[in-house]
Amino acid sequence: MNQELLLGLYVLILTIFLGFEVISRVPSLLHTPLMSGTNAIHGIVLLGGILVAGTADRPLMYLLGFLGCALGAGNLFGGLVVTDRMLEMFKPRAAERPTDARPAAAGGSVQAVREAVREKESVRKR
């Protein structure tokens, strides 16, 4: 068997295992950004489009190169931007209202204590 092909298969299969390990730790909270982020990652096929467009020597190859570049760049850059936009929105409670000390009277004491504990916990995490 062709050595290069064989090595490629090793890389492929071991990376799939690695991918399973890394991705299985992602909580369902982040499944949409994960999907959108990995979606952007396969946009790296753009570099295939670049190679086709950059070596094209006849109209058909120019056309295929153009399509590869346009679709690939769209997938890659659009995916990254939309994922960043999404992840920017995920905030914990403390970060959302850092100075909003809620009056205890409005919420009742239990709620106030709960709030205080949450605040403290998130401070500790930082």
Next chain:
Amino acid sequence: MIENYRDALIDLAYLVSAVVLVFGLKRMSAPRTARSGNQIAAAALLLAVLATFLDPHLTWGAANLAVLVAGIGVGTVGSVYLARVVPMTAMPQMVALFNGMGGGTAAVVSVAEFQRFAAAGAVSSGQAVSVAFGTTIGAIALTGSLVAFAKLQELMTGRPVRFPLQLPVNVAAFVGIVGLWTWLLGVDGGVAAVWVLFALALVFGVLLVLPVGGADMPVVIAVLNSMTGLAAAATGFVLDNQILIVAGALVGASGSLLTILMSRAMNRSLANVMFGAFRSAGQIGAVAEAKPIREITPDDAAVLMAYANEVIVVPGYGLAVAQAQHQVRELAVELEKRGVEVKFAIHPVAGRMPGHMNVLLAEANVPYDQLFEMEQINEEFQRADVALVIGANDVVNPAARSDRNSPIYGMPILDVDQARNVIVLKRSMRPGFAGIENELFHMPQTRMLFGDAKESLVKLIEAVKAA
């Protein structure tokens, strides 16, 4: 000599890119680090793209340069613009569209490279298999994603599409693809075989997604995502490019994992989701007998919640359709001001893609520590005074637990019926997407508040303020 240095430099850049990419992906596992993780991954991908421009095979003719600039320019400007303006409610179709573009790229590059192999003389079997794989899977992902996009964007019906002889047609298309593989690999069909394969795979992608209903989209999108990843990996084999193999394999793994998680959350096999429409044909649309329902006014519902200790909000696809995520957050804030504890219960397949509800609520500034997964919160429903169901249906249907004949029997659901009071915000009594009667709506503790979710929530907010 110089050329060798260049090749080494490119290879090393790809290696660094692959390692950094994995580090970035690792950071996606916690909300605190996820954003930087995506940015690190972006840097890794950019490095790989820039390194590719050093490739000594690039000819840098004026026409090549023009095509490169035009292609990358059009793709980048168009998609970044879309990515910036698209509303969060449209995220599933956005992801489907980008996914299709990636699949299209993989297919186009595979086809183009085969032309070069063929022109250069003998095509090795490894090259032929890689091209066949990249072309087939990439093209299926392209048109499959476009159909998913059309369904989600409501350019066409979201219901399963059926037509006469559908099963034979699909099987014929599949057999055709297998035949073309044989022609390409066994008989050396040449360029013609690749073009026909490309065309047939495009058709097959459409056929594959047409019979899948909107409620099953979380699974379909995960499958298509996985396919595009594998297509990209195949393109890596075509080009002898390691970074493509690594990136494609990571995406393939991620998509497969999400597919498994989503299928499990619906207690259905992947085959049942993709091909289930063929078997259940004719069952859907059975008219339910009239059972009693109890309506509630916004004022009464508001009082019920305002004086509760704990309210659990259960959002569903109806929330996304009504774009009412900001209103639900406002209601939660108003309730919290009165000392009510508010939690959100998120079913894994609520909405149209994995994690759909989480993104919507994050957009509305609901802190993520207020969102709870099904396993975390199911026990808590029996302690909740009110469960507020907004546009969710199948994921709260008790028939999944009790009715062996129900199509959703065995699907894990949110135990909303355990709550002391259930308030359901719903457009009308029309059954949900799967067309299944929901016993929850007829239970004695359930009250229905009919109308557009956004309008109902606005009324509730006003009434809570006044209560």
